[in-house]
Amino acid sequence: MTIQIKIQPEPFDAGERQRQLLRSRTDTGAVVSFTGLVRDFNERPEVQALSLEHFPGMTETALRQIAEEARQRWALQAVTIIHRIGRLAPGDGIVLVQVASAHRRAAFEACDFIMDILKTRAPFWKKEHTSSGDYWVSERQSDHEDAGRWEYR
């Protein structure tokens, strides 16, 4: 299985990434592509921008391990995870997860799994810049409940 992990400040192009994912293979029956975006409201309204910090060195390993876990659970052909860092504006893509498989069920579930585990295990932190000041985004209980669905460790 091909695993592609990227942590980058630059924007990503989901269409282009998907073409790369599928290049030179004809055995793929399904691709699920998830893009997470910056919302202009969160814990406070009027989010003007978002700064994403990560833990260089650990982040890539953590994402790769999540992709590996997905591969052990489902029959996958390729996984791409791209996570942006730095300053992002509302509407910008933050994260891209693409999963290719022979059949749709595996692709849907693996993509869902990767996002759930990423939200609770990958060392990224968001700071939101709003009209009423900057603050670090706090964790959500619902994210832990979502991750708990997979009985992950």
Add this chain to the structure above:
Amino acid sequence: MTLTHLNARGEAHMVDVADKAESRREARARGTVRMLPATLALLVEGGLPKGDVLATARIAGIQAAKRTHELIPLCHALALSKVTVEFEIDVDDSCVHVESSCRLNGRTGVEMEALTAVSVACLTLYDMCKAVDKGMTIDDVRLEAKSGGRSGDWRREVDARPAGMIASHAPAEGELNDGAEPAGRQTIANADGSPVGEDMSRAIDEPRGKAGGDCEGVITVRFLAELRERLGCETLTLPLGDLGTRDVAGVKRALAAADARFEVLDGKRVLVAHNQVMAGEGTAVNAADEIAFFPPVTGG
């Protein structure tokens, strides 16, 4: 201890001071603008393109103190009876020390006014000199003393920052400060001019003398995201000899013993990685290891 600007539901509100007794309130704050020796020389000679730097910065600081309530959301508008802004040229350390005092007879403290005066005076110094030196840093903005009011008098003890502090304040890779200075010149030093990093290892070394640390090696401790900002500390080194037990729990105890501020590391919502892999209290720690503490993750 409670935060008076939060009500029972944790919402921000302005404190009602109508029933508080009037008393004489004073506060003194300081800050430091560090610059190249050549910049300081120009400042002293009056050779900078924007003219009299200190006179301008003084007026800016005084004006700012009077307008603090417009900047800080829950501050009251105060009729200050006195605001001073003074400068000390420090040629040895190539910096300008800024000090402000504020006073009034009233029902609220004037710490925020003194801190605002210092901050804006420092910013004005920067603005007046930036044409010749963009690498200047504004450091150590702090309250020195306050008097009056219900919470009484307070004075800074020598240095109230965490003892084990600070190898650098540089933003971690990936934390982009928009328009930030390139990470070229991170002049972080103590008041005596020694690099803070050295002071830090001294502070943690001293209680136990030289015995253990040197021959047994050290570990690196990192703090990330909100935890880094809360502790005012990005990385520090800890002699292995300081650890009671050679595990993550031992690291936490050694840090808390060096400075009470590190007690927050024992909180339930503090995560830890050992050599960049998620770890727990019992994870073993050896020489040259890296231990990173961070808040719950919020990516995706």
